Amino acid sequence: xSSPILLTADAPDIEEILEADRxxxxxxxxxxxxxxxxxxxxxxxxxxxxxPLHRWYKYKEAxxxxxxxxxxxxxxxxxxxxxxxxxxxxxxxxxxSAGLDTTGIELLPIGRFIIHARETLQENYTDQDFxxxxxxxxxxxxxxxxxxxxxxxxxxxxxxxxxxxxxLLERYRTYADTQEEKVKEILVFALLCILENISYTxxxxxxxxWDYRSGRRSGGKKFDKGNILSxxxxxxxxxxxxxxxxxxxxxxxxxxxxxPEKTGNLKLxxxxxxxxxxxLGSNQYAATITSPPxxxxxxxxxxxxxxxxxxxxxxxxxxxLRQEMLSCTVENREKNLLAISPSWKxxxxxxxxxxxxxxxxxxxxxxxxxxxxxxxxxPRMVQGYFYEMACVIFELHRVTRLGGRVIMVNDNVRYxxxxxxxxxxxxxxxxxxxxxxxxxxxxxxxxxxxxxxMGAHGxxxxxxxxxxxxxxx
Numbered sequence: 001x002s003s004p005i006l007l008t009a010d011a012p013d014i015e016e017i018l019e020a021d022r023x024x025x026x027x028x029x030x031x032x033x034x035x036x037x038x039x040x041x042x043x044x045x046x047x048x049x050x051x052p053l054h055r056w057y058k059y060k061e062a063x064x065x066x067x068x069x070x071x072x073x074x075x076x077x078x079x080x081x082x083x084x085x086x087x088x089x090x091x092x093x094x095x096x097s098a099g100l101d102t103t104g105i106e107l108l109p110i111g112r113f114i115i116h117a118r119e120t121l122q123e124n125y126t127d128q129d130f131x132x133x134x135x136x137x138x139x140x141x142x143x144x145x146x147x148x149x150x151x152x153x154x155x156x157x158x159x160x161x162x163x164x165x166x167x168l169l170e171r172y173r174t175y176a177d178t179q180e181e182k183v184k185e186i187l188v189f190a191l192l193c194i195l196e197n198i199s200y201t202x203x204x205x206x207x208x209x210w211d212y213r214s215g216r217r218s219g220g221k222k223f224d225k226g227n228i229l230s231x232x233x234x235x236x237x238x239x240x241x242x243x244x245x246x247x248x249x250x251x252x253x254x255x256x257x258x259x260p261e262k263t264g265n266l267k268l269x270x271x272x273x274x275x276x277x278x279x280l281g282s283n284q285y286a287a288t289i290t291s292p293p294x295x296x297x298x299x300x301x302x303x304x305x306x307x308x309x310x311x312x313x314x315x316x317x318x319x320x321l322r323q324e325m326l327s328c329t330v331e332n333r334e335k336n337l338l339a340i341s342p343s344w345k346x347x348x349x350x351x352x353x354x355x356x357x358x359x360x361x362x363x364x365x366x367x368x369x370x371x372x373x374x375x376x377x378x379p380r381m382v383q384g385y386f387y388e389m390a391c392v393i394f395e396l397h398r399v400t401r402l403g404g405r406v407i408m409v410n411d412n413v414r415y416x417x418x419x420x421x422x423x424x425x426x427x428x429x430x431x432x433x434x435x436x437x438x439x440x441x442x443x444x445x446x447x448x449x450x451x452x453x454m455g456a457h458g459x460x461x462x463x464x465x466x467x468x469x470x471x472x473x
Contacts, residue, residue, distance in 0.1 A: 013363060014418070017360055017418060018419075020355050024356055027424075028440055031439050033441065033442065034441075034442045034443075035466070036444060038067075038441060039443060039445075040443060041064065042063070042066055044060075045061075045064065047064035047067075048090070052244075053093070053245050054093075055245075056189075056241065059087055060203060061291070062087050067289075069094060071287070072287075075407075077095075078286060079401065081287050081289060082104075082287070082289075082396075084273035084276075084292075085105070085290050085292050086105055086106040086115065087111050088115060089114065089118065091289045096264035096266045099262045101267075104269065105272075105276045107273075109321075114192070116185070120182055120185055120186065133183070133243050137237075137240050137243075138236070140236060142175035143232065145178075152312055154308070154318060159215065161198060161199050169231060172191065189242075192307050194231075194234040195306040197228070198229050198230070200214035201225075201306065203303045203304075205303070206298050207302050207303065208306075272324050273395075275340065281399065283398075283399070287404055288407065290409075292389065293326050294413065295328060295381070295386075295420065297330055297378075297381065298329065299328075301321050327380075330377030334384055340391075344391045346394060346432075347390035347393065348387060350394075350429050351429070354429070356421070356428075365379045372416065373415070393406075393433050397433040397435055400471045402472075403471065404470070405470050405471070406435065409466050410422055410423065410465065410467065412463050412464070419462075421463075423467060427467055436469065438469065438470045439468045441465060442463055443464045445461075
């Protein structure tokens, strides 16, 4: 399972890293298995693209509803479900529709808004409300509305829309403000769902990529995102899609809340799970199904900047969100974990005494000192990621009931040719927290490393995994 790495003279202790990595691989060998039931579409948003109710908003970091259903059935989950990185609520809505109480924690306003909008549709909308939405989609009354709404912008979003699109967007939001609150909410929700399609931008991992027609540079090569949808057509189609999904018999039978007595309660907690997990009671969750941010430098406050701007976030709001979120980007500053909770001495010590992790961090710091990293924030980010995830894992052990499981989707990464086995390191920390590592499920096809890494270090596929940790004592 280990991938070969090119040895270089300027990395004298790389073999020590590989030796420590092989030791962990051997430790987990018997429970590291390919799961033919899983594929990249299932563990990503791809399957949701054709799934009613889940297809409305393209949240690239989400896994599919099908994955949640798979694990609920596989492990016969019969109690409350938790997702500490709730995103747009895939775990929450899928679990609740299966009759299970579910709790989510989400920091980003875009995820919280989408979850609340779905709850509004499912709990408060009447046939007349859907008729109102359909009529709005058909007649497009915003076209004749005098705009009084002014689009909020961030530095990163300035000039994101063609002038005609921006004008129509402001007319649409002005019209939405004249509607009763629950209609307005869904009108804004539909707008959030189409922002990327009507803009000059495309979400591309660590940043927004800009179409050449915007007049802004986006990397070295000219980028053409192709067809940019017209505002009126895009928003009308989205409103119609929402109504169709909510009212179709298939959606209501399989995915919607149609039998209140069998519907689980859904609770959403706003904030960072580093703070909010501490407030949850012990020994209560039968399963956690989640996918934390990956240790891959992706900055969600940049990739979702259009949505954050539309929701009214200021530059300071974005900076605060970036620092409050789990460390996964090079701009994250070190958090004082023991100030958040003195009880986190154990997870911090688990990281400080972790052989493989400390060798990786030592090597990254050495490369930084030599000026051989493409960003000097990488060692701090990698350290922050694992130390913070260790605290999350220890809290998950506390809140999980006996026999319950934590099911986590995550990716391995590589920096400067150094493999970072996120799956083995986190699973080893989970054992130290008291979990039994039941299985590390491998996807049949690994994930390719980045083009930059490939050019410097060769093609080295990385394991993409789902971890299953069980609280057995």
